[in-house]
Amino acid sequence: MALGSPFDSVEMVVMAATLLLLSGGFVLYAAQSVNGWRRDPDPDLVDALKNTVAGQNRVALVVPEGPSIDALAAAVGLQALCKEWGVTARLFAEGAVTGEDSKTFSNIFDLELTVITDDPKELTDCDAAIAVGGGGGVPRLSNNPPVVAVIRHRPTAEENILTVTPTDDGATSTTVARLLQQERVVPDQRIATALLHGVRAGTREFRRANGQHDYEAAGFLHAYADLGRIEDLRSPGMSGDTFDVISDAIANRERRASLAVTNVGSVPAVSALEEAADTMLRLEGVSTAAVFGIHEETIVVSCRAEDVRTNAFDILDTAFETSETTGGNTDAATARVPLGLFGQVDNKHAETLDMLIDASTRKALFESFESS
Numbered sequence: 001m002a003l004g005s006p007f008d009s010v011e012m013v014v015m016a017a018t019l020l021l022l023s024g025g026f027v028l029y030a031a032q033s034v035n036g037w038r039r040d041p042d043p044d045l046v047d048a049l050k051n052t053v054a055g056q057n058r059v060a061l062v063v064p065e066g067p068s069i070d071a072l073a074a075a076v077g078l079q080a081l082c083k084e085w086g087v088t089a090r091l092f093a094e095g096a097v098t099g100e101d102s103k104t105f106s107n108i109f110d111l112e113l114t115v116i117t118d119d120p121k122e123l124t125d126c127d128a129a130i131a132v133g134g135g136g137g138v139p140r141l142s143n144n145p146p147v148v149a150v151i152r153h154r155p156t157a158e159e160n161i162l163t164v165t166p167t168d169d170g171a172t173s174t175t176v177a178r179l180l181q182q183e184r185v186v187p188d189q190r191i192a193t194a195l196l197h198g199v200r201a202g203t204r205e206f207r208r209a210n211g212q213h214d215y216e217a218a219g220f221l222h223a224y225a226d227l228g229r230i231e232d233l234r235s236p237g238m239s240g241d242t243f244d245v246i247s248d249a250i251a252n253r254e255r256r257a258s259l260a261v262t263n264v265g266s267v268p269a270v271s272a273l274e275e276a277a278d279t280m281l282r283l284e285g286v287s288t289a290a291v292f293g294i295h296e297e298t299i300v301v302s303c304r305a306e307d308v309r310t311n312a313f314d315i316l317d318t319a320f321e322t323s324e325t326t327g328g329n330t331d332a333a334t335a336r337v338p339l340g341l342f343g344q345v346d347n348k349h350a351e352t353l354d355m356l357i358d359a360s361t362r363k364a365l366f367e368s369f370e371s372s
Helices: 010-023 027-036 043-054 069-084 100-108 120-124 172-182 189-202 212-222 227-234 240-251 270-280 312-319 340-344 347-371
Strands: 058-063 088-093 113-115 128-132 147-151 162-164 254-256 259-266 288-294 298-305 325-328 332-338
Touching: 043 128, 043 147, 043 162, 043 172, 058 069, 069 088, 069 100, 069 128, 069 172, 069 189, 088 120, 100 189, 100 227, 100 270, 147 172, 172 189, 172 212, 189 212, 189 227, 240 259, 240 270, 254 347, 259 270, 259 347, 270 288, 270 298, 270 332, 288 312, 288 347, 298 312, 298 347, 312 325, 312 332, 312 347
Parallel strands: 058 088, 058 128, 088 113, 128 147, 147 162, 259 288
Antiparallel strands: 254 259, 288 298, 298 332, 325 332
Protein backbone atom coordinates (compact mmCIF):
# COMPACT_ATOMS: atom_id res chain seq x y z
CA MET A 1 0.00 0.00 0.00
CA ALA A 2 1.42 3.36 -1.04
CA LEU A 3 0.88 5.34 2.14
CA GLY A 4 -2.78 4.46 1.88
CA SER A 5 -3.11 5.76 -1.68
CA PRO A 6 -5.77 4.15 -3.90
CA PHE A 7 -3.37 4.78 -6.78
CA ASP A 8 -0.33 2.82 -5.67
CA SER A 9 0.72 0.76 -8.67
CA VAL A 10 4.29 0.74 -9.85
CA GLU A 11 3.06 2.12 -13.16
CA MET A 12 1.76 5.27 -11.49
CA VAL A 13 5.05 5.78 -9.66
CA VAL A 14 7.05 5.48 -12.86
CA MET A 15 4.67 7.85 -14.67
CA ALA A 16 4.88 10.41 -11.85
CA ALA A 17 8.65 10.18 -11.87
CA THR A 18 8.71 10.82 -15.60
CA LEU A 19 6.47 13.85 -15.22
CA LEU A 20 8.69 15.19 -12.46
CA LEU A 21 11.72 14.77 -14.67
CA LEU A 22 10.04 16.69 -17.47
CA SER A 23 9.02 19.53 -15.15
CA GLY A 24 12.34 20.13 -13.45
CA GLY A 25 14.38 16.99 -13.14
CA PHE A 26 14.35 14.93 -9.98
CA VAL A 27 16.31 11.88 -11.13
CA LEU A 28 16.78 10.58 -7.61
CA TYR A 29 13.03 10.32 -7.20
CA ALA A 30 12.70 7.87 -10.07
CA ALA A 31 15.41 5.64 -8.66
CA GLN A 32 14.02 5.65 -5.12
CA SER A 33 10.29 5.47 -5.68
CA VAL A 34 9.89 2.05 -7.27
CA ASN A 35 11.68 0.39 -4.36
CA GLY A 36 10.40 2.52 -1.50
CA TRP A 37 6.90 3.73 -2.41
CA ARG A 38 5.18 1.27 -0.09
CA ARG A 39 6.46 2.57 3.24
CA ASP A 40 3.59 3.76 5.48
CA PRO A 41 3.56 6.32 8.27
CA ASP A 42 2.92 4.81 11.68
CA PRO A 43 -0.74 3.68 11.45
CA ASP A 44 -1.15 4.00 15.22
CA LEU A 45 -0.05 7.64 15.01
CA VAL A 46 -2.47 8.35 12.17
CA ASP A 47 -5.31 6.72 14.12
CA ALA A 48 -4.35 8.70 17.22
CA LEU A 49 -4.50 11.95 15.24
CA LYS A 50 -7.85 11.00 13.74
CA ASN A 51 -9.28 10.15 17.14
CA THR A 52 -7.96 13.39 18.62
CA VAL A 53 -9.43 15.53 15.84
CA ALA A 54 -12.65 13.64 15.15
CA GLY A 55 -13.89 14.27 18.68
CA GLN A 56 -14.00 18.04 18.10
CA ASN A 57 -16.55 20.28 16.38
CA ARG A 58 -14.19 23.10 15.35
CA VAL A 59 -10.42 22.92 15.23
CA ALA A 60 -7.92 25.79 14.89
CA LEU A 61 -4.90 25.07 12.67
CA VAL A 62 -2.24 27.48 13.96
CA VAL A 63 0.87 28.38 11.94
CA PRO A 64 3.76 30.48 13.36
CA GLU A 65 4.19 34.21 12.98
CA GLY A 66 5.60 35.05 9.56
CA PRO A 67 4.68 31.55 8.35
CA SER A 68 6.61 29.81 5.62
CA ILE A 69 4.97 28.52 2.46
CA ASP A 70 5.50 25.00 3.81
CA ALA A 71 3.54 25.73 7.00
CA LEU A 72 0.71 27.44 5.10
CA ALA A 73 0.46 24.63 2.56
CA ALA A 74 0.46 21.99 5.29
CA ALA A 75 -2.39 23.81 7.03
CA VAL A 76 -4.37 23.84 3.78
CA GLY A 77 -3.87 20.09 3.43
CA LEU A 78 -4.84 19.45 7.06
CA GLN A 79 -7.98 21.50 6.58
CA ALA A 80 -9.01 19.08 3.83
CA LEU A 81 -8.17 16.10 6.04
CA CYS A 82 -10.27 17.48 8.91
CA LYS A 83 -13.17 17.95 6.52
CA GLU A 84 -12.83 14.30 5.51
CA TRP A 85 -13.14 13.43 9.21
CA GLY A 86 -16.25 15.57 9.60
CA VAL A 87 -14.57 18.41 11.48
CA THR A 88 -14.55 22.12 10.60
CA ALA A 89 -11.00 23.53 10.61
CA ARG A 90 -10.03 27.18 10.46
CA LEU A 91 -6.62 28.68 9.73
CA PHE A 92 -4.88 30.97 12.23
CA ALA A 93 -1.43 32.57 12.45
CA GLU A 94 0.39 33.63 15.62
CA GLY A 95 1.43 36.80 13.81
CA ALA A 96 1.22 38.54 10.47
CA VAL A 97 2.24 36.95 7.17
CA THR A 98 5.30 39.01 6.23
CA GLY A 99 7.20 37.22 3.45
CA GLU A 100 6.37 38.27 -0.10
CA ASP A 101 6.27 34.65 -1.25
CA SER A 102 3.94 33.67 1.61
CA LYS A 103 1.70 36.64 0.87
CA THR A 104 1.54 35.61 -2.79
CA PHE A 105 0.72 32.05 -1.75
CA SER A 106 -2.06 33.26 0.56
CA ASN A 107 -3.56 35.43 -2.18
CA ILE A 108 -3.42 32.85 -4.95
CA PHE A 109 -5.06 30.20 -2.79
CA ASP A 110 -7.45 32.72 -1.23
CA LEU A 111 -6.61 31.64 2.32
CA GLU A 112 -8.96 32.75 5.07
CA LEU A 113 -6.19 33.21 7.62
CA THR A 114 -6.94 34.99 10.90
CA VAL A 115 -4.09 36.59 12.85
CA ILE A 116 -4.70 35.68 16.48
CA THR A 117 -3.75 39.09 17.88
CA ASP A 118 -6.25 40.79 15.55
CA ASP A 119 -9.28 38.71 16.53
CA PRO A 120 -8.74 36.42 19.54
CA LYS A 121 -12.49 35.67 19.84
CA GLU A 122 -12.39 33.72 16.56
CA LEU A 123 -9.81 31.43 18.13
CA THR A 124 -11.64 30.88 21.42
CA ASP A 125 -14.70 29.74 19.49
CA CYS A 126 -12.72 26.62 18.52
CA ASP A 127 -12.72 23.47 20.66
CA ALA A 128 -9.06 22.57 20.12
CA ALA A 129 -5.94 23.74 18.30
CA ILE A 130 -3.25 22.01 16.25
CA ALA A 131 0.16 23.66 15.83
CA VAL A 132 1.28 23.32 12.21
CA GLY A 133 4.86 23.79 11.01
CA GLY A 134 7.56 25.89 12.62
CA GLY A 135 10.36 24.69 14.84
CA GLY A 136 10.27 26.82 17.98
CA GLY A 137 8.07 26.47 21.02
CA VAL A 138 4.55 25.14 20.73
CA PRO A 139 1.94 27.92 21.11
CA ARG A 140 0.04 27.71 24.40
CA LEU A 141 -2.83 30.06 23.47
CA SER A 142 -3.59 30.41 27.21
CA ASN A 143 -5.13 26.94 26.86
CA ASN A 144 -8.14 28.53 25.19
CA PRO A 145 -8.48 26.45 23.15
CA PRO A 146 -6.04 23.73 24.27
CA VAL A 147 -3.34 22.61 21.84
CA VAL A 148 -4.00 18.90 21.31
CA ALA A 149 -1.48 18.09 18.57
CA VAL A 150 1.67 19.30 16.83
CA ILE A 151 2.36 18.49 13.17
CA ARG A 152 5.76 19.46 11.80
CA HIS A 153 8.81 17.80 10.30
CA ARG A 154 11.10 18.80 13.16
CA PRO A 155 11.47 16.86 16.43
CA THR A 156 9.32 18.23 19.23
CA ALA A 157 9.18 16.98 22.82
CA GLU A 158 5.84 17.78 24.43
CA GLU A 159 3.94 16.14 27.26
CA ASN A 160 0.21 15.47 26.94
CA ILE A 161 0.21 16.67 23.33
CA LEU A 162 0.12 14.34 20.34
CA THR A 163 3.22 14.95 18.21
CA VAL A 164 3.33 13.99 14.55
CA THR A 165 6.92 14.94 13.82
CA PRO A 166 8.61 12.49 11.42
CA THR A 167 12.22 13.61 11.09
CA ASP A 168 12.70 11.71 7.84
CA ASP A 169 10.36 14.13 6.06
CA GLY A 170 12.00 17.24 4.62
CA ALA A 171 8.87 19.39 4.81
CA THR A 172 5.70 19.53 6.87
CA SER A 173 3.78 19.44 3.57
CA THR A 174 5.34 16.03 2.95
CA THR A 175 4.02 14.82 6.30
CA VAL A 176 0.51 16.06 5.52
CA ALA A 177 0.55 14.55 2.01
CA ARG A 178 1.43 11.19 3.55
CA LEU A 179 -1.45 11.54 6.05
CA LEU A 180 -3.85 12.16 3.15
CA GLN A 181 -2.54 9.07 1.39
CA GLN A 182 -2.83 6.94 4.50
CA GLU A 183 -6.48 7.97 4.81
CA ARG A 184 -7.06 7.32 1.08
CA VAL A 185 -8.00 10.95 0.46
CA VAL A 186 -7.56 12.08 -3.15
CA PRO A 187 -6.76 15.83 -2.99
CA ASP A 188 -8.54 18.21 -5.34
CA GLN A 189 -6.44 20.41 -7.61
CA ARG A 190 -6.24 23.32 -5.15
CA ILE A 191 -5.06 21.15 -2.26
CA ALA A 192 -2.61 19.17 -4.40
CA THR A 193 -1.12 22.34 -5.90
CA ALA A 194 -0.69 23.97 -2.50
CA LEU A 195 0.95 20.89 -0.97
CA LEU A 196 3.23 20.27 -3.93
CA HIS A 197 4.47 23.84 -3.78
CA GLY A 198 4.87 23.43 -0.02
CA VAL A 199 7.04 20.34 -0.49
CA ARG A 200 9.21 22.10 -3.06
CA ALA A 201 9.52 25.27 -0.95
CA GLY A 202 10.13 23.38 2.30
CA THR A 203 12.89 21.27 0.77
CA ARG A 204 14.26 24.21 -1.26
CA GLU A 205 13.52 22.46 -4.55
CA PHE A 206 14.65 19.14 -3.03
CA ARG A 207 18.13 20.39 -2.14
CA ARG A 208 17.18 19.72 1.50
CA ALA A 209 15.09 16.62 0.94
CA ASN A 210 15.61 14.26 3.87
CA GLY A 211 14.90 11.09 1.94
CA GLN A 212 12.54 9.34 -0.40
CA HIS A 213 9.34 10.51 1.33
CA ASP A 214 9.67 14.01 -0.15
CA TYR A 215 10.01 12.63 -3.67
CA GLU A 216 7.19 10.18 -3.14
CA ALA A 217 4.87 12.90 -1.86
CA ALA A 218 5.75 15.10 -4.84
CA GLY A 219 5.03 12.25 -7.24
CA PHE A 220 1.64 11.58 -5.65
CA LEU A 221 0.63 15.27 -5.68
CA HIS A 222 1.99 15.93 -9.17
CA ALA A 223 -0.82 13.91 -10.75
CA TYR A 224 -3.48 16.29 -9.38
CA ALA A 225 -1.73 19.67 -9.21
CA ASP A 226 -1.93 22.73 -11.46
CA LEU A 227 1.70 22.97 -12.58
CA GLY A 228 1.20 26.33 -14.27
CA ARG A 229 0.13 27.88 -10.99
CA ILE A 230 3.20 26.44 -9.28
CA GLU A 231 5.43 28.17 -11.82
CA ASP A 232 3.64 31.45 -11.03
CA LEU A 233 4.27 30.88 -7.33
CA ARG A 234 7.96 30.23 -7.93
CA SER A 235 8.37 33.69 -9.51
CA PRO A 236 6.39 36.19 -7.39
CA GLY A 237 6.65 39.90 -8.10
CA MET A 238 9.05 42.07 -6.10
CA SER A 239 8.73 45.75 -5.20
CA GLY A 240 11.36 48.39 -5.95
CA ASP A 241 11.94 48.92 -2.22
CA THR A 242 12.74 45.24 -1.81
CA PHE A 243 15.23 45.37 -4.67
CA ASP A 244 16.97 48.31 -2.93
CA VAL A 245 17.16 46.38 0.36
CA ILE A 246 18.61 43.32 -1.38
CA SER A 247 21.21 45.51 -3.11
CA ASP A 248 22.24 47.02 0.26
CA ALA A 249 22.36 43.58 1.85
CA ILE A 250 24.79 42.27 -0.74
CA ALA A 251 26.96 45.41 -0.60
CA ASN A 252 27.22 45.44 3.21
CA ARG A 253 27.68 41.73 3.81
CA GLU A 254 30.38 40.21 6.00
CA ARG A 255 31.07 36.49 5.80
CA ARG A 256 32.77 34.18 8.27
CA ALA A 257 32.85 30.51 7.33
CA SER A 258 29.42 29.81 5.82
CA LEU A 259 27.54 32.59 7.68
CA ALA A 260 26.89 35.93 5.99
CA VAL A 261 25.68 38.87 8.12
CA THR A 262 24.58 42.20 6.73
CA ASN A 263 22.98 45.49 7.82
CA VAL A 264 20.49 47.24 5.53
CA GLY A 265 19.57 50.20 7.73
CA SER A 266 15.94 51.36 7.86
CA VAL A 267 13.46 49.22 5.95
CA PRO A 268 9.86 49.94 4.88
CA ALA A 269 8.67 46.40 5.63
CA VAL A 270 9.96 43.30 7.42
CA SER A 271 9.25 41.25 4.31
CA ALA A 272 12.12 43.05 2.55
CA LEU A 273 14.55 41.66 5.15
CA GLU A 274 13.21 38.16 4.58
CA GLU A 275 13.62 38.46 0.82
CA ALA A 276 17.16 39.74 1.30
CA ALA A 277 18.04 36.81 3.59
CA ASP A 278 16.70 34.36 1.01
CA THR A 279 18.79 36.05 -1.69
CA MET A 280 21.96 35.95 0.42
CA LEU A 281 21.73 32.14 0.51
CA ARG A 282 22.34 32.09 -3.24
CA LEU A 283 25.77 33.68 -2.86
CA GLU A 284 28.77 31.40 -3.19
CA GLY A 285 29.93 29.85 0.08
CA VAL A 286 26.88 31.01 2.06
CA SER A 287 24.60 28.43 3.70
CA THR A 288 23.33 30.63 6.56
CA ALA A 289 22.37 34.29 6.25
CA ALA A 290 21.26 36.94 8.75
CA VAL A 291 19.98 40.32 7.59
CA PHE A 292 19.10 43.05 10.07
CA GLY A 293 17.65 46.53 9.88
CA ILE A 294 15.45 49.05 11.69
CA HIS A 295 11.68 48.96 11.31
CA GLU A 296 9.34 51.06 13.47
CA GLU A 297 11.96 51.70 16.20
CA THR A 298 12.81 48.02 16.42
CA ILE A 299 15.88 46.09 15.31
CA VAL A 300 14.54 43.25 13.19
CA VAL A 301 16.78 40.32 12.26
CA SER A 302 15.81 37.76 9.63
CA CYS A 303 17.84 34.55 9.53
CA ARG A 304 17.81 31.77 6.93
CA ALA A 305 19.65 28.45 7.22
CA GLU A 306 20.14 26.02 4.36
CA ASP A 307 22.67 23.76 6.11
CA VAL A 308 20.84 20.94 7.91
CA ARG A 309 23.36 21.22 10.76
CA THR A 310 22.34 24.82 11.47
CA ASN A 311 19.20 26.00 13.27
CA ALA A 312 18.11 29.55 12.38
CA PHE A 313 15.82 29.82 15.40
CA ASP A 314 18.55 28.77 17.84
CA ILE A 315 21.02 31.26 16.36
CA LEU A 316 18.66 34.18 16.97
CA ASP A 317 17.45 32.90 20.31
CA THR A 318 21.03 32.67 21.58
CA ALA A 319 22.13 35.96 20.06
CA PHE A 320 19.20 37.98 21.41
CA GLU A 321 18.11 36.42 24.68
CA THR A 322 16.34 39.61 25.71
CA SER A 323 14.50 40.09 22.42
CA GLU A 324 10.81 40.88 22.58
CA THR A 325 9.99 38.20 20.04
CA THR A 326 11.95 35.42 18.42
CA GLY A 327 9.84 33.25 16.17
CA GLY A 328 10.22 30.83 13.31
CA ASN A 329 11.81 27.46 12.81
CA THR A 330 15.00 25.65 11.90
CA ASP A 331 15.12 27.05 8.35
CA ALA A 332 13.77 30.56 8.85
CA ALA A 333 13.45 32.76 11.94
CA THR A 334 12.95 36.39 12.93
CA ALA A 335 13.97 38.31 16.06
CA ARG A 336 12.80 41.75 17.16
CA VAL A 337 14.70 43.91 19.64
CA PRO A 338 12.97 47.21 20.53
CA LEU A 339 15.22 50.27 20.58
CA GLY A 340 13.36 51.72 23.57
CA LEU A 341 14.75 55.11 24.60
CA PHE A 342 17.43 54.86 21.92
CA GLY A 343 14.66 55.24 19.36
CA GLN A 344 14.31 58.86 20.45
CA VAL A 345 17.91 59.85 19.69
CA ASP A 346 18.21 63.07 17.72
CA ASN A 347 19.89 63.35 14.33
CA LYS A 348 23.10 64.61 15.92
CA HIS A 349 23.75 61.23 17.53
CA ALA A 350 21.98 59.01 15.00
CA GLU A 351 25.20 58.03 13.21
CA THR A 352 26.84 56.94 16.49
CA LEU A 353 23.77 54.87 17.37
CA ASP A 354 23.80 53.23 13.94
CA MET A 355 27.46 52.27 14.39
CA LEU A 356 26.78 50.77 17.83
CA ILE A 357 23.80 48.77 16.54
CA ASP A 358 25.80 47.51 13.57
CA ALA A 359 28.81 46.40 15.62
CA SER A 360 26.87 44.81 18.49
CA THR A 361 24.39 42.96 16.25
CA ARG A 362 27.08 41.53 13.98
CA LYS A 363 29.11 40.44 17.03
CA ALA A 364 26.10 38.72 18.64
CA LEU A 365 25.21 36.86 15.45
CA PHE A 366 28.71 35.62 14.66
CA GLU A 367 29.31 34.50 18.25
CA SER A 368 26.00 32.66 18.34
CA PHE A 369 26.73 30.93 15.03
CA GLU A 370 30.21 29.89 16.14
CA SER A 371 28.87 28.40 19.38
CA SER A 372 26.02 26.53 17.68
